[in-house]
Amino acid sequence: MIPSEFDYIKAKSIDEAISLLKDGDAKLLAGGHSLIPAMKLRLNRPTKLIDISRIAEMKGIKQEDGELVIGAMTTHYEIMTNDLIKKHLPILSQAAELIGDVQVRNKGTLGGSLAHADPSADWPASMLVTDAVIVVAGAKGKRAIKAGDFFTGFFMTALEEGEIVTQIRIPLPSANTKSAYVKFMQPASRFAIVGCAVVVTGNGSIDDIKVAFTGVSESAFRDTAVENALKGKKADTETIKNAADQAAEGVSILSDHFAGEEYRKHLAKVYAKRALTEVA
Amino acid sequence: MNLTIQVEVNGKKHKSTVEARQLLVYYLRDQLRLTGTHIGCDTSSCGSCTVMIDGMAVKSCTMLAAQADGCAITTIEGLAKKGELHPLQEGFHQEHGLQCGFCTPGMIMTAVDLLSKNPEPTEMDIRHALEGNFCRCTGYHNIVRAVQFASAKMKEMEVASV
Numbered sequence: 001m002i003p004s005e006f007d008y009i010k011a012k013s014i015d016e017a018i019s020l021l022k023d024g025d026a027k028l029l030a031g032g033h034s035l036i037p038a039m040k041l042r043l044n045r046p047t048k049l050i051d052i053s054r055i056a057e058m059k060g061i062k063q064e065d066g067e068l069v070i071g072a073m074t075t076h077y078e079i080m081t082n083d084l085i086k087k088h089l090p091i092l093s094q095a096a097e098l099i100g101d102v103q104v105r106n107k108g109t110l111g112g113s114l115a116h117a118d119p120s121a122d123w124p125a126s127m128l129v130t131d132a133v134i135v136v137a138g139a140k141g142k143r144a145i146k147a148g149d150f151f152t153g154f155f156m157t158a159l160e161e162g163e164i165v166t167q168i169r170i171p172l173p174s175a176n177t178k179s180a181y182v183k184f185m186q187p188a189s190r191f192a193i194v195g196c197a198v199v200v201t202g203n204g205s206i207d208d209i210k211v212a213f214t215g216v217s218e219s220a221f222r223d224t225a226v227e228n229a230l231k232g233k234k235a236d237t238e239t240i241k242n243a244a245d246q247a248a249e250g251v252s253i254l255s256d257h258f259a260g261e262e263y264r265k266h267l268a269k270v271y272a273k274r275a276l277t278e279v280a
Numbered sequence: 281m282n283l284t285i286q287v288e289v290n291g292k293k294h295k296s297t298v299e300a301r302q303l304l305v306y307y308l309r310d311q312l313r314l315t316g317t318h319i320g321c322d323t324s325s326c327g328s329c330t331v332m333i334d335g336m337a338v339k340s341c342t343m344l345a346a347q348a349d350g351c352a353i354t355t356i357e358g359l360a361k362k363g364e365l366h367p368l369q370e371g372f373h374q375e376h377g378l379q380c381g382f383c384t385p386g387m388i389m390t391a392v393d394l395l396s397k398n399p400e401p402t403e404m405d406i407r408h409a410l411e412g413n414f415c416r417c418t419g420y421h422n423i424v425r426a427v428q429f430a431s432a433k434m435k436e437m438e439v440a441s442v
């Protein structure tokens with residue numbers, strides 16, 4: 001399968017990419033692991049591809065003012081194996097390792113995945129529970145969007161036309177924080193049918209907890225019912241079970257030939273329980 | 281749109297004209313005639329098109345030739361040195377890691393990626409690393425043994441060369 005014709009340009013800087021993107025039919029190319037398959041199927045036919053994968057200022061992971069800053073073009077593999085991430089945000093190494101397969105992790109990028117906003121993508125759930133901020137740049141300048149405001153619907157984000165995701169900033173969690181990401185995957189593509197991310201702080205009892213799902217609904221979401229059922233409590237088996245039972249209520253549930261609505265909702269509860277048990 | 285790319289494939293430098301939409305796998309197979317890299321699914325699923333790009337396993341059906349500009353590529357044809365099989369090739373031979381052989385070049389290239397990052401993988405490490413490569417014949421057990429064979433052989437060679 002061969003994509004329809006397009007022009008290809010390698011951008012050397014963010015500014016160059018922004019100015020090239022003024023052409024309305026142009027599209028950014030990151031790792032290409034969502035875009036190229038779609039172009040081969042001709043679901044997508046951009047007339048110009050702007051390759052941003054080699055822009056140095058968009059790559060790498062560093063610690064800065066109490067935050068970890070991840071360049072948007074950092075690959076899943078780089079996140080999975082990075083020592084700063086392992087030390088401060090192990091949930092991201094855990095999630096990265098569950099994405100696709102070796103080859104996908106070697107090419108696919110965090111920024112590309114967030115911009116694409118596939119409802120079954122893994123990253124969005126972890127972004128929601130770690131208070132990630134997505135930094136974007138466009139002709140009108142830079143802005144920072146909270147992960148909670150970024151995912152707006154089915155393959156939809158708060159990105160405006162001509163904007164580029166440049167980096168992801170995540171505050172360093174406090175010392176008494178635990179986290180987990182667990183996933184029930186589609187057996188062939190390995191995309192999430194249900195992915196559940198949890199971050200909890202507290203000693204003995206739960207001071208604060210964030211629970212988010214991906215794969216379950218049109219976009220990733222925080223499940224406040226589960227969170228409220230746990231706040232201020234001790235995470236014993238009974239409390240966890242009761243909280244997990246409230247998962248994915250009151251949201252529209254996706255349904256496809258891998259998992260119908262009822263089964264998916266059931267899986268959300270099962271995986272909430274597993275994630276919560278891991279951090280308890 | 282046509283582009284000029286410069287790549288190093290199996291140690292040999294090439295300067296080629298490609299269409300912007302040319303996929304890397306077609307460039308390797310049709311333009312360079314390196315047909316050891318296979319196309320199994322063409323939908324990014326089976327891994328039979330896997331090659332190494334700057335030391336990382338990549339599905340060449342999911343990458344443009346243009347994206348490989350400036351990169352060093354290794355295909356299955358580049359593994360044997362001076363007529364000596366690579367330990368992975370020897371392992372697949374010794375342990376019967378193939379039946380029809382269609383998946384084998386991709387399996388081996390992904391295993392090259394694994395052994396370069398983790399020279400002594402456990403059985404689970406091997407199975408996890410090969411998740412993106414499908415085999416319709418063997419049932420995988422002998423493929424795992426082939427990678428274990430190569431891991432042991434490479435260690436032996438290293439010891440011998442010290």
Ligand SMILES: Cc1cc2nc3c(=O)[nH]c(=O)nc-3n(C[C@H](O)[C@H](O)[C@H](O)COP(=O)(O)OP(=O)(O)OC[C@H]3O[C@@H](n4cnc5c(N)ncnc54)[C@H](O)[C@@H]3O)c2cc1C
Binds near residue numbers: 028032109189192
């Ligand atoms: C076989 C297979 C299995 C997979 N399994 C999983 C899985 O289990 N879990 C999972 O989460 N994902 C999975 N993926 C998707 C993979 O993680 C993709 O790499 C990722 O979703 C997109 O990242 P990319 O860098 O490849 O982006 P691209 O494909 O290059 O781009 C995706 C889209 O985002 C836009 N874009 C890219 N970068 C930016 C930017 N910086 N700013 C603004 N817009 C941008 C592009 O224009 C395009 O529309 C799988 C993919 C394949 C092929």
Ligand code: FES
Binds near residue numbers: 318324328329
């Ligand atoms: S041909 Fe590339 S993954 Fe199957």
Ligand code: FES
Binds near residue numbers: 379380382383416418
């Ligand atoms: S040996 Fe036939 S597909 Fe693997």
